[in-house]
Amino acid sequence: MLDIFDILGPVMVGPSSSHTAGAVRIGSMARTLLGSTPVEADIGLHGSFAETGQGHGTDRALVAGLLGMRPDDMHIPRSFEIAEERGLRFSFRKLQLRDAHPNTAVLTVKDAEGKELVVQAASLGGGRIRVDKINGVDVNFTGAYNTLIVRHKDVAGELSRITNELAVGGVNIANMSVFRDRRGGDVLTVIETDQKLKPDVRERIRIIYAVNDVTYYEKEDA
Amino acid sequence: MALDSMREICEKAEQGQKPFWRVVLETDIEEREVTEEASMEKMRFTWKAMLESVENYREDRRSVSGLVGGDGQKMRDYAKNGTPLCGEYLREVIATALCVGESNACMCKIVAAPTAGACGVIPAVLVPLYKSGNAGEEEILQALYAASGIGAVIAYRACIAGAAGGCQAEIGAASAMAAGALTALHGGTPEQISHAVAMALKNLMGLVCDPIAGLVEVPCVKRNVIGAVNAVSCADMALAGITSRVPVDQVIDCMGEVGRRMPVEFRETALGGLATTPFGKSVKEQLESKNG
């Protein structure tokens, strides 16, 4: 749902809320989900992102996001140069996806340890985004809330252990969805919360027996 | 609860004996679960960013295609040294709309209001009033609450993106927000605010989104001018007691309907309108050959 600062805002570097601001958010979402600093990024552009992306600075915006910038960062136009200084290698190609939103990017990012992650996300307009896939698993969340993504084994009672930790931590759940990865038998549980999650709450969830890993995206403040 | 009609805002204002903008502020406090101070602070931050978007304008910047840049300064110079047809306020409005629209096209910092393409309209009508000392910061913030409440209703009932409803949904919505903000600022009643919004939206009804080469440059920058000037005239009409014959919520619904029925060629796809004029096509070809 839109609040009045979605109407009057975001404060952003132009020229397009969907092709520039949204693209920055997609890049920074990929960085967050990787959980570390990316050193390599292969960026696929689909639909209107591929067609008019260059003129809107979509390419620079995505790289800016991967560098951890926010949509109002004045350095976005210089992101390619900054990436080079900081040792982030990147490349672009055009993609044709089936049934994807016209403003979609698929980012394959890698950190220095070789950890790799593939994120597919769409820019919905007004700077809002939606993550559609993580490592090939269909998901659906927007970053409009604080978002906890837990990958865990598909065993009975696991969800209640996770939600119990949230309850103990005083965190209210706004939305929760469960996505099954057909290949590995793993489950991705995406929990959107009203409150921010303190590191200790995240840590208590991470050490739950069947949990593989925990990723956390904190909603932008301004 | 969300703002879903102009009538609802007006009724709440009347029942609570409070101004239009305060109803919007209270809704924000309730919805986002923040204090009044926190909401106001965020609005002040937004306003400061708008002011900066005007002050940081530089005439030597050019957009990606090279089509946009320098016009804001031309208008400023002419306003100062020429013999403009417009009075002092309106010439500043025109110059400001151009400056902010150009800055956006040149990847500078702006406030999407409601979108980046239409980011010049609201600063164009408010910043000149603030700079000339005709409106203080508090009044401006109140006007911005009024504008955002109007935008929220339009987003809820219709749409605020060129891709969804054509330029009438971007520049049109911005113009309606600006018209309402000006009317509020000049002491208009919620009723008068509603008429200003209705008139502004009606005047730009059907406007297509047809950006050349798909870039937010031509015609976007100058459409910010028409959005702003239209807002000023509609606010003045409403303050003069002139009313919209069609009720405001019906006008908003109608804009949404026109947008839905608008051919896809006229909804930000750059497949129609100015984008497919011989000139528009040649710009696109040049860009493509440049980018390989």
Ligand code: SF4
């Ligand atoms: S023509 Fe399209 S892109 Fe340009 S301002 Fe209007 S709605 Fe926005």
